[in-house]
Amino acid sequence: MRKEHHALLKRISDVQTVDFIQDEIRKMEAGDRGENRLVRKLDELRLAGLVNIFPNVSLSIGEWKVQIDCLVVTDRCFIVLESKNYSGDLFVDLETEEFYKVTEDEKENSLPNPYFQLMKHIRFIKDYFRTGFPSMQVTGAVIMTAKSCRIRQKPKHYPFLKLESMNEKVIQMYNHSNSLPLSTEQLQTIELVIQTEQTPFTYPPLCEHYHIPPKVLMxxxxxxxxxxxxxxxxxxxxxxxxxxxxxxxxxxxxxxxxxxxxxxxxxxxxxxxxxxxxxxxxxxxxxxxxxxxxxxxxxxxxxxxxxx
Incomplete structure (x- = not known):
């Protein structure tokens, strides 16, 4: 998406809009760095059984389309991993479940709660493989990839993890799965489905996405x-x-x-x-x-x- 954003930058003159788009580019680049750190960390993962790692998974069920940062496919379970590159002190309100960060000047910035995105993607994977593999357990976690991130408060059931603890938690998820192990052939079938049925995630034109009138473009x-x-x-x-x-x-x-x-x-x-x-x-x-x-x-x- 960055080439599209750079194309937008050169055609707008409003300083405030330029600053906003540049900030969007910085966020995307930071997100990419976080996802790359996550995948590199998974290179160190060792499980008792078979495992395959799929970054940037885009699948659909009819009009329901998802883009999953990383899907770990094992012979016992599917593990959905969502990468978030938030820095600073992070909080989840225990009553409202509002997710926010506190900045250095003690301001609260509200953020989309990644827990709900994770749950949606877990439900999707369950539905997607329900016919062929109905008994396979699907679990997951939100991985905070920024080194300066501190998870200060969250509900106990929220699987929010720092990158350094991810592999140990993935091993625990694998060991706690009660699904019957898949054969090598079954696992290869799943991997083939993921590889062949990926549907590139399509974005609307950026003027539509950001509510920018096309007439202001140069x-x-x-x-x-x-x-x-x-x-x-x-x-x-x-x-x-x-x-x-x-x-x-x-x-x-x-x-x-x-x-x-x-x-x-x-x-x-x-x-x-x-x-x-x-x-x-x-x-x-x-x-x-x-x-x-x-x-x-x-x-x-x-x-x-x-x-x-």
């Missing part, structure tokens, strides 16, 4: 050489007014960014506005060359990206 084709927005269309190529270099297919990335930022569909008129060209015929020719899905209906026509 249009224009970006120069692939110097990064300046506003290349000019000259005959059958694009020319950069800054570095003076030409790039015949510079509009390809601009259309991709339109799909990332504004809409999964683009018309000739929208293409002309976003690429800052006037000719309907040139726009039509360029759109047809992009290997997009074409949707027709009477006098209108629009284009959408093909699925990988």
């Amino acid at each position: 249009p224009g084709v970006e120069c692939p050489f110097c990064g300046v927005l506003g290349m000019k269309r000259l005959e059958r190529t694009w020319n950069c007014p800054s570095c003076k270099k030409n790039a015949r297919n510079a509009h390809r990335q601009t259309v991709q960014e339109y799909f990332w930022l504004i809409s999964k569909e683009i018309s000739n008129k929208e293409f002309r506005h976003f690429c800052k060209i006037d000719s309907i015929y040139s726009a039509s020719r360029m759109l047809k060359s992009l290997n997009l899905n074409v949707h027709k209906g009477g006098a209108w026509r629009y284009y959408s990206p093909k699925r990988n």
Whole structure:
């Protein structure tokens, strides 16, 4: 998602929005670092039976789609691990179950409670494998990956763990499972299902996600050489007014960014506005060359990206 966010950054001028998007990028990068630390720690895991580790699992049951940070598949149980890179002092209100952190200046910042996300994902895995493996136990934990994190208060039943204690707790979950052990063939079947049925998690365009009016985005084709927005269309190529270099297919990335930022569909008129060209015929020719899905209906026509 970061390439999409960087594409958004270069097209907005509002300082407050820029700061917000930069903060979102920092959070994503911190989350990625935390997930990587979690997976590296699991490399040290040793169980009595068979085990396989799947990071970034995206599965669906109809319209119910989930993205699980890490799924540990063993011959006795499934273990869902959710990675959270929260730093500082963390609290869960024992009555309301509100999750929050206390900053250094003693301010309380409310956060989404990851316990409920974990429970949802555990229910999903139970339902997903109910037909083939109805007796398999599904459990899990929320792993706090930030080194500076301190879990100050939580209900006793909340499986919130520091990264350093994760492997020992996973071993306990495995040893306490009362499910009948799976055979090697059964475990291979589960692994094949996870590998072949992964469905990439699709996000809405960022303007929709962040409630940013598309009209505030700066249009224009970006120069692939110097990064300046506003290349000019000259005959059958694009020319950069800054570095003076030409790039015949510079509009390809601009259309991709339109799909990332504004809409999964683009018309000739929208293409002309976003690429800052006037000719309907040139726009039509360029759109047809992009290997997009074409949707027709009477006098209108629009284009959408093909699925990988």
